[in-house]
Amino acid sequence: MEFVQNVIAILILFIAPFLVGNLFLKKTISGTYISGVLLMLGLFELVSVKAVRGKWNFIELYHAFLITEVLLFLAGTACFFVRRAKGQWRLQVDFRRIKKYLWLVPAFCLALAGIFACQPKLESWYLVPETVTTILDTNSLHGYHPLTGQPLAVEKSFRDSLYNLPAFYACLLRCFGIGQEMLLFRVIPVFVLLVSFFVFYQIGVYFFSTSAVGEVIFLWVYALVLVCGENAYMNEAYQLLHYAYEGRAVLSSVLLPYCFYLLLSFFDEKGKITRKFQASFAELVLVLLSGVLVMGIDYGLGLSGMMLLTGGTAGAGVLLWSRRKAGKRA
């Protein structure tokens, strides 16, 4: 019975983002999936901010989480079927494409083997498992110390309370009724790795869309970078192997690369700002919200903001340079 429950929970967890992502009307599976994940995380952060300000307990937050996610899920599913009826989601059997994508499976399996070859690190840097246990036990979001279980004499600042990833995990645990170890050390790493592969696939397609197998090579190299660079401090992706359940792995392997991709997609072949700027703006906001959810203001919002600032400056420089060059030619 427990096995069946686990399988159902895992299936819902893995399928839900795709259905929710249909609200963004994207044409690719990877893009739809990432948008779904961002929407789920971003909305949860908004709900949890409301919970923190309203001094809700965990059960109240959990009910709000359930209502939000179920509504999103239903809206996304309706959108999916409408799009199918209109013929926007067509399942075309293209053997050449299938053959190409089959080459990606071993790359994903290599990275997956990397995760399972590592012993799960119980020593969480940001006290994620301890905080999840404490939230579930005390029904309080921020009132108890995660390490000692003692009530906090001083209330946490609003700024500190915005880091709500453990509350998100606690909601998932309560919703699906699966074990904490199973969720944090087995399900979440596979999920984060999958989303990370989708993000890198998007980047690969952006750069190597003209090449026959460019994105496949790109993802193979990513899998190798992941498993070959253990303890390489400049290779932030390796954290995904050890600490996928921590916010820093989500931030460094999913959110920041996607932020980077969004910055890239603002500029076209000639260095001009594309129409995607407006379309991606909502996603950019969701990336920032998700950043705050997984790492708080300092790292989540701070790093994503710094990336936008650096990227924006570089992009503006490229734009000015290409326009000046075009002007000289004219």
Add this chain to the structure above:
Amino acid sequence: MTEIKESMELLYYFMTLEDKYWGLFLVALVVLLFLACRKRYFLASYGMLAYALLLCPAAVLCITRAFPYLESYYPIRWLCQTPVYICIAMTLVIENVKKEQDNKHLAGACLLLVLMLCLAGSPVFLQKVSDTAEQSAGSEEEAYSSFVEVYELLLQDMEKRGMERAFIWGPTKWMQHARVYSAQFYPVYGKDMWDAAAGQGLNASYSNDLKRLYEFYSMYEAVDGALENKEQQVEVLADAPNTVSEIECDYVVVYKGAAHWKSRGEKAESLEALDVEGIFKSRNYELAGMTEDYYVFYRQAGEGR
């Protein structure tokens, strides 16, 4: 001049710290500059700007001076997006070799790139077995299973005594994992004393008690500690909960036997004669149980409690 030297030393420290992926990042930037098409101008310019602002010696110096802790530097490096750059540069190289339609060169290039990656970092499949000071078992998994035995033993004993929660004190690593295992455990401190104290608004006497307990266990865990022999250290440990007034302590977990200390290189001569059970029992403790590696003592109500 001194500042430049200082910053170069700091950069050298980062470069030699753990890996050579920083080198691959710089090579990737060069590759992008040479093989850049319009699409990649942004990429190359962002990479250079991020390097100039975040990773060059002057930037490293500014960042580490501006922020009180060196640790704040580490997440900032994520902004460089090293994996993205390395992946794009390597794919570009392979694509360019592939255009030559020479399978021999292609295979050679792929092999070379894989070798470069392997040599720059250390493959996860060859990871070293963790060897933390507290662990008597070899790998992390083995250590955790030995911890679990103690947690189970504690839970059984608590159930027998009708306790819903218990204040526990024991090896740092073991206590750290305790709340991951069950919310019924209330460790005296967690990852370390400072983490447990952070944000709790502790009063001075509580803070002093916490510090005292932390120091006593650290002294006991240290090999060739400040006190003359292990017996003396165990005695101090057994007395410690009676010397603190603000902190509850129901269970004390200690390492078992001379074999543990010998395996960690302890040279004290009195190891063989060490009678941990006797010392604790003489101080009004009850043996709640033992596993292969640990003794678990219950602190009985009475004098000192």
